Amino acid sequence: MDGLSDVESFYGRFVKSLQPAWTVIGPVVGADGVCRLQKLSEGAGDSCSCLPLIPLKKFLLPPVELLWRQSEESPTAAPAPAKIAVIDVAPCDLYALAYLDQTYVEDSLYLGRRRHLLLVGRECSPLSQCHCSPQAVPPAYDLFFSGDKVWCGSERGEKVLQDFSGVVKSRGDEVLPKEYWAGQAELPTKIAARFLQSVDNPLWAEEASRCLSCGACSAVCPTCACYDVVDAVSLSGEITRQRVWDNCFFRDHGLVAGGHNFRPERTSRLRFRFEHKYLGFGEQRGMISCVGCGRCQQVCPVGINLAQILVQLPLAEEE
């Protein structure tokens, strides 16, 4: 391809070719100035390179999901998952998907939707809020576009590209270079040492005293995936079990049977969130659960910034 217009035209035609076999979703800025993932009617032409406020997780883990229903009427079969292609996905969100794929590896509802999700990544332009950097684990993607290059990250990606262009490009040929990956560079072990030295640091209480427990930071986080299970009985006798998004900033998140609450104060909830984002499962999964997208600081009404807290924690002494 010779120039930018050729690249855009190739990409635009590629995205259009996905319709109607796939429902094509991309980031679009609304009249209110907010970037959202929404269905595109005109292929890539509708989409822009903004970072959607509510990330991809909403397609894989709906905010409210029926798990089970018992009623006198005959049960209705669950609808088959829709085939969704999400385009213009930024590297940090592809990384977040790699994290969720590990977290929900045994969840049949997640996996059913994941199998019907085509991930088309694209090189992004970092915003002032971004603090991502290379990591040791590759992101999840089917295809990734950057300038006049395209990488295949799955057999499905290879097939879709081949069907469109006739180009056969194998996953083994080239690996997506590290500059396109997101994630945190500082090792979880180093952060853990700083955290353990700082558990009683007054910084936690100072920051938590401003927190409103609104949960916005967790709702927009691409790797936050806690849920609660809620049973309900209606007057008609129908019983339902649903899973609904939960939030570690809510007081009841740490409440267990018998009335004990592991995290009744905001300070402990803020510290727990930090621990979960920067340390939880880091060594097991090869990545931490903060991909540096900066959404949490963008939405926090009182300006609490986990990355800034990390910077302020005293450095651990080298052994």
Ligand code: SF4
């Ligand atoms: S903790 Fe904040 S910066 Fe990190 S992935 Fe979640 S929303 Fe993004």
Ligand code: SF4
């Ligand atoms: S968005 Fe800010 S105020 Fe709201 S729960 Fe998160 S840290 Fe607290």
